[in-house]
Amino acid sequence: MTVSRRVLLAAPGALLLSAPTRADQQRLAAALLDFTGGQPMREGRVRLDVSPLVENGNAVPISVMVETPMTTADHVRRIGVFNERNPQPNVITAQFGPRSGRAFLATHIRLATSQALVAAAEMNDGSFWSQRVEVIVTLAACIEG
Amino acid sequence: MARVLLRVPTMTEKGSVIEIRALIQHVMETGYRPNAEGVLQARDIIWRFTCRYDGEVVFNAAFSPAIAANPFIAFTIIATQSGPVSFTWEGDNGFTQTETRHITVT
Numbered sequence: 537m538t539v540s541r542r543v544l545l546a547a548p549g550a551l552l553l554s555a556p557t558r559a560d561q562q563r564l565a566a567a568l569l570d571f572t573g574g575q576p577m578r579e580g581r582v583r584l585d586v587s588p589l590v591e592n593g594n595a596v597p598i599s600v601m602v603e604t605p606m607t608t609a610d611h612v613r614r615i616g617v618f619n620e621r622n623p624q625p626n627v628i629t630a631q632f633g634p635r636s637g638r639a640f641l642a643t644h645i646r647l648a649t650s651q652a653l654v655a656a657a658e659m660n661d662g663s664f665w666s667q668r669v670e671v672i673v674t675l676a677a678c679i680e681g
Numbered sequence: 682m683a684r685v686l687l688r689v690p691t692m693t694e695k696g697s698v699i700e701i702r703a704l705i706q707h708v709m710e711t712g713y714r715p716n717a718e719g720v721l722q723a724r725d726i727i728w729r730f731t732c733r734y735d736g737e738v739v740f741n742a743a744f745s746p747a748i749a750a751n752p753f754i755a756f757t758i759i760a761t762q763s764g765p766v767s768f769t770w771e772g773d774n775g776f777t778q779t780e781t782r783h784i785t786v787t
Contacts, residue, residue, distance in 0.1 A: 594749060594750070595749040595750070596749070599755075619747060622747050623711070623713045623746070624745055624746060624747065626743075626745040626747070627745055627747040627748065628742055628743065628744055628745065628747075628748060629742065629743045630740065630741065630742035630743070630756070631738075631740070631741050631742070632740070633739070634759075635734075635735075635737065635739045635758060635759050635761070636739065636740060636756065636757055636758060636759070637698030637699075637757045637758055637759040638698055638757045640700075640755075640756060640757050641742075641754070641755070641756055642753075642754070642755035642756075643748060643749075643752070643753055643754050643755070644748070644749040644752070644753045645747050645748055645749055646711070646746075646747050646748070646749050647747075677749075
């Protein structure tokens with residue numbers, strides 16, 4: 537079998553630009569549904585900070601901040617971060633309370649490829665908020681042995 | 682014992698919000714990577730991090746294989762009273778490690 541040089545040169549570009557499959561989207565939706573337990577989730581209040589262009593997917597700094605005074609009456613119970621195209625949709629789930637002071641979380645994560653990240657927060661009144669961010673990854677994690 | 686880097690303020694005012702940064706040396710083997718022979722390497726991750734302070738769990742997080750090697754976590758707590766703050770990491774293959782720091786609240 538012969539593969540033309542043109543096809544080989546085009547291959548990395550195709551990898552970068554390949555759209556998420558329906559299965560990826562469904563898996564992310566299922567993970568979010570598991571987090572919310574079927575409650576409606578709105579965009580807003582959550583800020584997910586991550587560089588839009590990531591050079592190395594092996595350690596990507598992210599931080600999540602939720603707008604809330606973190607009092608007994610109004611605080612975040614849980615923050616979850618989810619991804620679309622890693623082998624598993626979950627990244628991290630953390631529990632908070634009035635003693636947290638701020639609804640803030642930072643960590644370093646792995647990204648297998650360019651994809652969407654979703655940060656979701658559960659408030660103590662049972663409402664859910666989220667933010668979705670698209671990230672482009674030039675060197676992927678998980679591929680090299 | 683894995684090496685741990687912890688940044689916890691030693692002295693602070695009562696009621697102030699303090700940021701804690703914790704990093705532990707760990708491979709966080711995902712279970713999705715083949716080794717040199719092409720065989721998948723077994724998963725070996727830390728799956729839980731817990732911070733206890735003033736008689737209560739004040740922060741806890743569940744990690745997945747998507748957390749990078751040498752897992753780093755930063756979060757905040759309210760300084761309520763002087764005492765120990767303990768940090769526990771639990772993982773696969775019976776991994777467990779606890780570190781304690783003392784904070785003085787004035």
